Each structure stands twice: as structure tokens, then as C-alpha cells.
Amino acid sequence: KNQVEQSPQSLIILEGKNCTLQCNYTVSPFSNLRWYKQDTGRGPVSLTIMTFSENTKSNGRYTATLDADTKQSSLHITASQLSDSASYICVVSQNSGTYKYIFGTGTRLKVLA
Amino acid sequence: NAGVTQTPKFQVLKTGQSMTLQCAQDMNHNSMYWYRQDPGMGLRLIYYSASEGTTDKGEVPNGYNVSRLNKREFSLRLESAAPSQTSVYFCASRARGGTEAFFGQGTRLTVV
Numbered sequence: 193k194n195q196v197e198q199s200p201q202s203l204i205i206l207e208g209k210n211c212t213l214q215c216n217y218t219v220s221p222f223s224n225l226r227w228y229k230q231d232t233g234r235g236p237v238s239l240t241i242m243t244f245s246e247n248t249k250s251n252g253r254y255t256a257t258l259d260a261d262t263k264q265s266s267l268h269i270t271a272s273q274l275s276d277s278a279s280y281i282c283v284v285s286q287n288s289g290t291y292k293y294i295f296g297t298g299t300r301l302k303v304l305a
Numbered sequence: 306n307a308g309v310t311q312t313p314k315f316q317v318l319k320t321g322q323s324m325t326l327q328c329a330q331d332m333n334h335n336s337m338y339w340y341r342q343d344p345g346m347g348l349r350l351i352y353y354s355a356s357e358g359t360t361d362k363g364e365v366p367n368g369y370n371v372s373r374l375n376k377r378e379f380s381l382r383l384e385s386a387a388p389s390q391t392s393v394y395f396c397a398s399r400a401r402g403g404t405e406a407f408f409g410q411g412t413r414l415t416v417v
């Protein structure tokens with residue numbers, strides 16, 4: 193069964209600290225993996241995309257990693273800011289004729305001053 | 306550039322009432338999607354439209370119907386709302402050959 197699991201479910205950190213969110217997936221065939229940020233009351237917005245051959249990709253203070261062998265990804269947030277408070281959703285795509293997205297349940301991050 | 310626009314943003318229905326959620330995108334995307342988001346669950350696909358004139362069921366289609374009115378617009382209809390349909394509904398679109406889904410801001414629907 194195609195699944196995307198994320199951990200932790202929720203996380204509270206102090207402003208300025210770093211954190212790492214985890215994503216494990218069992219999706220086949222694999223096309224790519226994206227991390228989305230979803231602010232409260234808004235739709236998800238893409239942060240970064242990882243394809244099969246990519247190990248690491250950065251977008252400002254966000255760094256995503258992908259280990260295609262173990263089917264794991266992580267999102268590292270450096271020097272957190274209050275505006276990083278949001279849900280972070282791992283989404284794996286598959287393209288077997290029909291393009292499909294499989295969504296994780298998300299990690300809810302709260303950054304405190 | 307508005308992207309994906311959903312209306313309304315909030316709605317309260319009584320059990321048995323009907324309503325249509327509207328979605329429009331101005332990015333000339335071919336594919337459009339309707340998802341629902343419930344606490345503790347990932348977004349679940351209700352219906353999708355790979356191109357103008359085509360629609361297909363997703364993971365949780367029961368109780369819903371859709372219309373791909375034209376390339377821009379994809380509406381979701383609840384014919385007889387039930388409390389189990391209380392959720393946040395998201396419309397998304399994707400360009401032909403693209404990988405990124407672009408989401409609207411969501412419609413928060415409560416059925417009492």
C-alpha cells in the first residue's frame with residue numbers, strides 16, 4: 193500500500209533553534225518528493241522538490257534530504273523564526289499513467305519567542 | 306496573478322442541504338483536483354480532472370459530484386450534505402508535464 197508517514201506529529205521549539213522533520217514513504221513507482229508548508233487557514237505551498245537522483249537541496253533556511261534506498265526524507269530548518277510556525281507536509285508523487293500525489297499527515301511546528 | 310481561487314471560504318450547511326464549491330485557476334493548467342483535509346489525516350483525493358472534459362473518482366468520491374466546466378473551472382457539488390462531510394476542502398491544479406500542485410486557500414465546510 194502506498195503510504196507516507198511523518199514524524200514527529202508536532203514539535204515546539206524556541207526561536208533561533210534548528211529542527212529536523214522526518215518523512216518515510218512506501219510509494220511505488222516513485223516520481224518525486226516535495227515538502228509543502230501549510231500556514232493556518234491557508235493552502236499548502238511547495239518548499240522544495242527532490243527527485244530520485246538528488247540527495248540534498250536547500251531553499252534558504254530549509255534543507256531537504258532524500259535517501260531513495262531507505263525511502264526516507266528529512267526537512268531541516270535552520271535558525272527558526274516565528275513565521276516558520278506551520279504544518280509541514282511531505283508529498284510523494286507517482287506517475288504510472290495517471291499522476292498521483294500521496295500526502296503525509298504533516299508535522300505541526302510551533303516556534304516560540 | 307491570482308493562482309487558484311476557491312469560493313466560498315467558509316460555509317455552514319444543515320444536513321440534507323446542497324451546495325457547490327467553486328474553483329478557478331488562471332495558470333492555464335490542464336489537471337485539477339479536489340481534496341478534503343481532516344484532522345490527523347493526510348489530504349485525500351475526492352475527484353480529479355486530467356484535462357478539460359474528463360473527470361475521475363479519487364479515494365473518497367461518495368457523496369460528491371464534480372464538473373469541469375472549462376479549462377479554468379472545476380466545481381465540487383454536495384447533493385445532500387452529511388455531518389461526515391464537515392471538512393476543509395482544497396482545490397489544486399497542475400500544469401501538463403509539471404510536478405507541482407498549486408493549491409487554493411481552502412473552503413471550511415461545517416455540516417450540522
